[in-house]
Amino acid sequence: MKVLTPTVLTYVKVVLLVAVVPAIIGFIIVLAERRLMGFMQVRLGPNRVGPKGLLQGVADLVKLVTKEDITPARAERAVYFLAPVLSVIPALTALAVIPFGPAIRIGKVKTPLWVTDVNIGLLFLLAITSIGVYGIILGGWASNNKYSLLGGLRSAAQLVSYEVPMGLALVSVLLMTRSLSMVEIVQRQERLHLWFVFPGLLAFFLYFVSGVAETNRNPFDLPEAESELVSGFNTEYSGIKFAFFFLGEYAAMIVISCVAVTVFLGGWLPPFPHVAAFKFLGVIPPFGWFLIKTGLFLFCYIWFRSTFPRYRFDQLMALGWKWMIPIALANIVIVALAILATPGRSNGLFVLSYVFGALFILMFLLAKLRQKLTRRERLAAVPASASETS
Amino acid sequence: MALKKWLDKLALLDLFDGLGVTGRHLFKKKLTIQYPEQKKLPSDRFRGMFRLDEERCIKCTLCAIECPINIIYIDWHNEKNPEGKSVKVLDRFDVDLKRCMFCQLCEEACPTNPKSIWLTTKTYEMAAYDRNDSLYLDIRKLTDWRAAPNVKPFTVVEQG
Amino acid sequence: MSDDRPLTEAEKAQAAKAAEDLKAAALAAAESVPVSVHPPTLFEVQEMELNFGPQHPSTHGVLRLVIRVDGERILETKPDVGYLHRGTEKLFETETYPMGIPHTDRLDYVAAATNNHAYCLTIEKLLGVEIPRRAQLIRIILDELQRLSSHLVWLGTSGIDLGAVTPFWYAFREREQILDFFEEYCGARLTLNCMRIGGLPFDLTPGWVERLIEFVDDLPSRIDDYEQLLTENRIWKKRTVGVGVISGEECIEWGVTGPVLRGSGVEWDLRRAQPYECYEELDFAIPTRVNGDTYDRYIVRVQEMRQSARIIKQCIDRLEPGEIRGKVPRVIKPPVEETYASIESPKGELGFYCVSNGTNRPYRMHVRPPSFINLQALPRLAKGHLVSDLVALIGTIDIVLGEVDR
Numbered sequence: 023m024k025v026l027t028p029t030v031l032t033y034v035k036v037v038l039l040v041a042v043v044p045a046i047i048g049f050i051i052v053l054a055e056r057r058l059m060g061f062m063q064v065r066l067g068p069n070r071v072g073p074k075g076l077l078q079g080v081a082d083l084v085k086l087v088t089k090e091d092i093t094p095a096r097a098e099r100a101v102y103f104l105a106p107v108l109s110v111i112p113a114l115t116a117l118a119v120i121p122f123g124p125a126i127r128i129g130k131v132k133t134p135l136w137v138t139d140v141n142i143g144l145l146f147l148l149a150i151t152s153i154g155v156y157g158i159i160l161g162g163w164a165s166n167n168k169y170s171l172l173g174g175l176r177s178a179a180q181l182v183s184y185e186v187p188m189g190l191a192l193v194s195v196l197l198m199t200r201s202l203s204m205v206e207i208v209q210r211q212e213r214l215h216l217w218f219v220f221p222g223l224l225a226f227f228l229y230f231v232s233g234v235a236e237t238n239r240n241p242f243d244l245p246e247a248e249s250e251l252v253s254g255f256n257t258e259y260s261g262i263k264f265a266f267f268f269l270g271e272y273a274a275m276i277v278i279s280c281v282a283v284t285v286f287l288g289g290w291l292p293p294f295p296h297v298a299a300f301k302f303l304g305v306i307p308p309f310g311w312f313l314i315k316t317g318l319f320l321f322c323y324i325w326f327r328s329t330f331p332r333y334r335f336d337q338l339m340a341l342g343w344k345w346m347i348p349i350a351l352a353n354i355v356i357v358a359l360a361i362l363a364t365p366g367r368s369n370g371l372f373v374l375s376y377v378f379g380a381l382f383i384l385m386f387l388l389a390k391l392r393q394k395l396t397r398r399e400r401l402a403a404v405p406a407s408a409s410e411t412s
Numbered sequence: 413m414a415l416k417k418w419l420d421k422l423a424l425l426d427l428f429d430g431l432g433v434t435g436r437h438l439f440k441k442k443l444t445i446q447y448p449e450q451k452k453l454p455s456d457r458f459r460g461m462f463r464l465d466e467e468r469c470i471k472c473t474l475c476a477i478e479c480p481i482n483i484i485y486i487d488w489h490n491e492k493n494p495e496g497k498s499v500k501v502l503d504r505f506d507v508d509l510k511r512c513m514f515c516q517l518c519e520e521a522c523p524t525n526p527k528s529i530w531l532t533t534k535t536y537e538m539a540a541y542d543r544n545d546s547l548y549l550d551i552r553k554l555t556d557w558r559a560a561p562n563v564k565p566f567t568v569v570e571q572g
Numbered sequence: 573m574s575d576d577r578p579l580t581e582a583e584k585a586q587a588a589k590a591a592e593d594l595k596a597a598a599l600a601a602a603e604s605v606p607v608s609v610h611p612p613t614l615f616e617v618q619e620m621e622l623n624f625g626p627q628h629p630s631t632h633g634v635l636r637l638v639i640r641v642d643g644e645r646i647l648e649t650k651p652d653v654g655y656l657h658r659g660t661e662k663l664f665e666t667e668t669y670p671m672g673i674p675h676t677d678r679l680d681y682v683a684a685a686t687n688n689h690a691y692c693l694t695i696e697k698l699l700g701v702e703i704p705r706r707a708q709l710i711r712i713i714l715d716e717l718q719r720l721s722s723h724l725v726w727l728g729t730s731g732i733d734l735g736a737v738t739p740f741w742y743a744f745r746e747r748e749q750i751l752d753f754f755e756e757y758c759g760a761r762l763t764l765n766c767m768r769i770g771g772l773p774f775d776l777t778p779g780w781v782e783r784l785i786e787f788v789d790d791l792p793s794r795i796d797d798y799e800q801l802l803t804e805n806r807i808w809k810k811r812t813v814g815v816g817v818i819s820g821e822e823c824i825e826w827g828v829t830g831p832v833l834r835g836s837g838v839e840w841d842l843r844r845a846q847p848y849e850c851y852e853e854l855d856f857a858i859p860t861r862v863n864g865d866t867y868d869r870y871i872v873r874v875q876e877m878r879q880s881a882r883i884i885k886q887c888i889d890r891l892e893p894g895e896i897r898g899k900v901p902r903v904i905k906p907p908v909e910e911t912y913a914s915i916e917s918p919k920g921e922l923g924f925y926c927v928s929n930g931t932n933r934p935y936r937m938h939v940r941p942p943s944f945i946n947l948q949a950l951p952r953l954a955k956g957h958l959v960s961d962l963v964a965l966i967g968t969i970d971i972v973l974g975e976v977d978r
Contacts, residue, residue, distance in 0.1 A: 062434040063741035066444040240735060241807055244960065247735065329434045330427070331807045332735030334960045389425040426804040433800050434738055443745055455752075457759035457774065480671040515674035515765045520773065532759065 026131055035137045040117045047316075048272050049079030055324050062328045086265035094166050094258050101164040106259065106266035109157030113273035116150045119143045120280045121205045123290045123309040135290075135309060136205065143204035144196070147281060148189055151236070154274060155181045161267070162255035174255035176335055177245035181236055183342040188232035190350035191225040194357045195285050198222065198371060208289035215296060219286040220375030221360065223382060224353045226286045228346055230322070233278035235342065237271055239323055241330040242338055279319035280312075287315050453568065454534040459514045461535040461563055462507055464554035469528040471500040475518035483508040484518060507554060509538070509547040529554075537564040619647065624962065626655050632729060632966060633973030637950075644958050649951040653944070656977035664937035669695050669904045670769060672937070677763035679939060680975040682725050685718040685754075686917040688767040693848060694913040694924040695769050696898075698906035706894035707771035708849040709887045713784070714757070714766060715915070716880040716887075720791075721750045722918035722970075723873050723880075727798060730870070730967040734811050739798050746794055749787055756780055769904060771897030781888055788888075791881045799874060812866040816953040816965045819864055826949045830920025830942055831872045832969055836864035842916035853890075856883050866968040873970075905932050912940075919943050919970055939978055943971040 026034075053068070053075060060067030069075040093102055123135035140146055155178050162174015195218050199207045211217055219226045235242040246254040256267045283289060290308035294300040306314070333341065357374065364370035445452055454460065476484040487504040519530050540546030540562035553560035624637040634655035640648040660679065664672045676691045677684040689711060696703065703711075724747045728740030751761040756777055758766040766773070802808045818828075820838040833840055839860045843851045859875035861868035906928040914923030920942025929935040946969045953965050 058438070059737075061442065062438050063738050064437055064440060064443050064745055065741060066442050066446075243735070325431060325434060328738050329430045329801065330736065331731065331802075331805065331811060333807055334811060334958065336958070337810050385422060386425070386428075389422075393425065426806055430801045430805055433797055437738075437742070443748070455756040455759070456777070457757070458755060459759040478671060480667055480674050513674055513763065514760065515677075515763070516759060517671065517674065517765075 031131070031133055032137060035133070035135075036118065039122060039135075039137055040114050043122075044114060044117060044273055044276055047276055048269060049083075051272050051275070051320060052079040052082055054320070055327075058321070058324045059328045062325070083265065086268075087262055089261040089264075091261040091263070092258075097166045097258070098164045101160050103263075105157050105161035105164055106263045106270070107157070108160060109154055109270035110266045110273060112150045112153040112157075113270055113277050116147050116277045117273075117280070119146055119204055120277070120284060121208055121289060122312050123307070126307075126309075134205075139203060139205045141201070141203045141206075144192055144202045144207075144281075144285070147204075147277070148185070148192070151274065151277065152182075152185060154270065157267075157270065158255050161259070165255070165258035167258055170255050170257050173245050173257070177238055177255055180238070180242065180245065180335075180338060180342075183339055184232045184235040184242075184346075187228050187342060187346035187350045188236065190347065190354060191222075191229040191232065192285065194225045194350075194354045195222050197354070197357050197361055204284050204289075207285055208291065211288045212291055212295070214371070216371060216375065217286065217288040217291075220379060221357065221371040222286060222353075223375075223378040224349065225357070226282070228350050228353065229282060229286070230319070232342075232346065233282065234323065234326060235338070236278060237274045237323075239271075239275070240327040241332045244332050244335050244338065247332060275320065275323055276316070279316045279323075282319055283312060283315040451566075451568075454536070454566065457532055458534050458536075459516050459531045460533045460566070461531070461538055461557075462509075462512075462549065462554055463530055463533050463557075464505060464551065465528050466502060466505075466551065466555055468524050468526070469502070469505075470524060471502060472523060474521040474523060475529055478517045478521035480515065480517060481511055481513065483511050502551065505551040505554065507549045509549055510543055534566040535563060536566070538562055632971060633976075635966070635971070635973055635976070637962070637966075639954075639959070639962065641959060644960075646954050646957055646959060646962060649954045649962070651947055651950060653947070653973075653976050656973045658978065660978040661937055661939060664934055666933065668932045669906075669934065672934075673767065673769075674763065674765045677765055678974055679941065679978060680722075680917065680919060680922070680943065680972045681762060682972050683718045683722040683918050684762060684764040685714045685766055686915060686922060688764065689715055690913065690915045690917070690922045690924050692767045692769050693915060694911060694926045695904065695906065697911050697913045698909055698926060698928055699769070699900070699904065701770050701898045701900055703771055703849070703898050704895040705850070706892060707896045707898070709891055710772055710776065710896070711767065712849050712851065712854075713884055713887045714754075716883045717750050717753060719880050719918045720877055721747050723877050724750075726873060726918075726967070726970045730964075731802065733963045733967045734808070736802060736805075736808070739801055742794070742797060742801075746791070753780065753784060753787070768897065770900035771895070773897075775896050781891065784884065785888060788881045788884050792878060795874060795877055803871070803874070809867060811961075811964060812870060812968075815866045815957060815961050816968060817863065817865045818949060818953055822952065823864075823949070826952070827945045828920070828949050830916075830918070830946065830970075831869050831876065832920070832946055832949070834858065834860045835869035835872045837862040842914060842921055846914075848913075848915060854883055854886050856886075866964055869968050903932055905930060914940065917942060919972065919975065920946055922975075939975075941975040941978065943969075943973075943975040944977075947971050947976055 056078070057067035057069075057075060067075065068078050071077045071081045093099060118137040119140055121134070121136040121139070125132055125134045158174050158181065159178045162170045162172075162177070165171070195207070196202065198218055198221060199210045201207065201210070207218075234240075238246055246256065256264060259267060290312045292300070292303040292306065292308070292311050294303070360370040360374040362370070364373075471486070471488045473486045473488075476482070476486045485504060485506040485508075486502070488500045488502050490498045491501045493499045514531060516531055519527050519532075522528055522530075535557075538547075538560075546560070546562040549560060553563075557563045557565060619640055619642050621638060621640050624639055626634040626636040636652040636655065638650045638652060639646055658678075660675055663675055667675075673688055673691060676687040679687045724743040728743040731737070731739040731743075754764055754766070755761050757780065758764050758774060760766075818832070818836055820833070820836040823829075823833045823836050823838060829840070837860065839858050841858045842848075843856075844858055856879045857875075859872045859879065861872055906926075908928060908930045910925070910927040912923055912925040914921050916922075921940065922942055923940035925936075925938040925940065926934050927936040950965060950969060953969070954962055957965070
């Protein structure tokens with residue numbers, strides 16, 4: 023149709039992929055987090071609003087929108103207003119460069135499922151998510167509350183510290199793809215028949231843990247935990263401003279999951295696309311595969327939240343600086359060596375995947391074996407007169 | 413041994429174990445009892461709402477004496493019944509439900525058999541919007557719950 | 573000087589100046605920096621005095637702590653208690669001995685049976701009453717069930733304070749079953765009123781013992797679940813190892829008892845040292861650890877839960893039909909004497925000191941609350957730690973404000 027020029031199509035895709043899809047996923051996450059956490063805690067989550075609780079996100083939204091919008095007396099009004107906005111917009115903008123799927127055709131219109139494919143995609147993503155830190159610092163400062171300020175500064179320090187291992191982990195993937203463009207990354211995984219999670223297993227762990235720290239989620243959520251004295255940067259916010267902070271956190275979670283899927287898990291590719299036995303997997307469209315994989319990461323976020331205690335702030339920072347950065351640097355060296363070992367071909371990467379995979383599985387099995395063998399001697403707190411437990 | 417402990421730490425075994433526990437519970441039966449569609453069945457000795465049987469009561473006021481909070485107010489006077497004997501007649505038997513702690517000492521003190529005042533009624537839904545009217549039980553409300561609209565007698569629904 | 577003549581001009585000016593001075597002083601005080609004597613330089617951190625509570629999600633009740641911090645390090649902690657004071661000890665003086673039992677439920681409201689037990693033991697000691705064996709065994713069963721229940725609450729809330737939200741729900745799933753046992757036995761779940769002077773009010777219902785055996789057999793695998801989530805977890809260890817270290821001698825100096833004492837290396841448990849009821853015939857271990865930090869206290873309590881399960885099994889094996897209440901006069905009037913009896917409650921040594929004057933009301937009934945005395949050690953534990961650790965420390969000494977304030 024003549025009206026669907028490429029420009030109009032881009033605008034339509036912007037609205038859909040940057041606004042509608044995150045909104046829908048946001049509603050789903052709000053419900054899924056509470057329901058899934060409930061299930062893991064042997065209870066039902068919210069199931070009253072709508073069938074099986076499906077309208078919970080709508081109820082939350084309506085509640086937050088109709089709350090009183092308070093501004094503290096001596097807060098900096100302009101900055102106070104701007105901070106939540108600065109928290110949400112970068113996260114949503116980052117979705118513009120993420121490829122959700124290959125070209126699709128609806129009627130006579132053929133268009134790829136991404137808004138744009140900048141050839142510095144990864145760099146753009148890292149830069150844009152860094153702007154989100156401003157929202158937190160300004161939010162904490164503009165509230166005119168010394169506890170919010172401290173909470174905001176702590177949160178900002180945490181975010182800035184964990185961007186380094188995140189970036190370094192992605193650098194090691196860059197060595198494998200030789201391109202910053204997100205679409206090119208997925209296509210190279212397709213050409214190599216290898217998802218980068220295998221040679222980049224270490225990078226994958228580092229990236230995901232940094233991602234959890236970047237979004238202030240458990241086990242790194244000390245700056246916003248309720249049982250701590252310093253209550254966090256979003257104390258003085260209520261109503262729609264708080265909803266924006268909330269939404270910004272979930273949007274950042276979605277962005278990090280999408281990037282992990284694209285860079286490590288092969289984006290929209292189904293598993294084993296070239297093996298005849300798995301052709302039936304093609305019944306799910308590529309966009310569906312992307313969503314399934316992203317859902318897996320979001321489930322991991324929720325899983326972590328309901329399992330782990332939280333790190334104290336100094337321990338958190340020590341973990342980031344003293345452990346993750348050296349490991350990330352070592353990882354880059356290892357991947358570089360693997361690639362140099364087989365110049366021009368990609369066998370080095372395969373060998374690396376096998377090595378990493380074998381090492382990890384072996385370590386895990388050995389540790390499990392040791393655990394089973396030492397079961398009786400562990401936790402020897404009771405004197406010898408009573409060594410059995412029941 | 414140090415090497416083996418190091419192995420545990422490297423393989424993140426403790427973290428995966430923890431994830432395993434929560435993951436397993438994801439598929440277990442959930443224990444929520446969805447009130448008010450489902451209710452738990454109180455036990456036979458459950459201490460709930462009061463009931464009084466005026467005929468059995470011998471007006472000994474032992475329950476009022478034993479109450480640790482003194483919330484039972486009993487007034488009686490002597491009257492001559494048709495045979496000429498002097499019997500006690502209750503003027504007032506009030507229980508101030510606001511302050512009751514449902515300790516059952518009044519029921520234990522009651523000397524009649526079966527007891528004239530008892531709490532083992534399995535009824536616990538007595539919420540009211542006003543304190544002084546609904547939560548102060550006089551003899552009418554104690555003997556016949558229909559006079560106390562905020563008391564909902566326990567009925568067995570789908571058990572949780 | 574109260575004469576009513578109008579003020580002269582000089583006096584008016586003087587009054588105006590005094591008012592101005594006062595206003596200036598007030599303004600200066602309001603804007604001056606608290607505590608510090610001189611204005612801070614660029615690298616100097618000021619000390620702040622902060623209020624932790626009484627309304628706070630983690631203080632386990634209405635506890636107010638005034639803490640003096642230097643940046644994030646705690647210099648001094650002053651507990652300010654009394655927000656839950658209800659005059660329980662005075663109430664005991666106005667009521668007869670049997671009427672006091674429901675009030676003891678509300679002292680340590682998480683573990684009501686042990687409170688009832690200590691109170692009844694004191695009065696039985698005054699009266700010289702002998703309790704029948706079946707009543708003794710059932711009392712031990714109720715006590716140990718209550719110990720399990722209290723430790724489960726501690727486990728859940730301790731976990732939540734440090735960020736682990738799921739052990740709470742698992743612990744309360746077990747606790748729900750224990751409360752069901754209590755409800756079936758005495759009619760209430762929390763404020764039990766389940767013991768009387770001389771024995772017990774009721775005998776066990778049919779089927780109670782069988783269900784209890786099932787529950788106790790299931791329990792070790794559930795405790796294994798909690799341990800899998802927390803005990804070896806590196807984050808949990810980082811938060812608890814080395815936090816709040818107190819040595820055994822200091823514990824004894826402060827009068828701290830219970831799992832805190834046993835976590836610091838002193839193997840003192842009233843059930844072994846001064847046995848009451850029939851604890852001397854039962855075989856159980858006293859978990860003791862040597863480091864005296866929060867992790868050790870955690871391990872001690874978890875092991876105590878396992879030992880409680882053992883004790884309950886042994887008591888059930890020894891149950892025989894019999895009397896459940898000893899010979900007690902109808903009106904309880906102990907001789908003019910004073911006595912002290914104590915038991916090992918989940919929080920520590922819970923004792924009642926009773927002075928009787930021959931009437932049916934005590935002259936003085938004093939409670940030795942373990943939580944109150946353990947709370948004294950909190951400033952000592954918290955010195956030098958970070959504010960984030962304070963939450964862990966309040967959880968580890970396991971206080972219940974009902975007992976602290978009475």
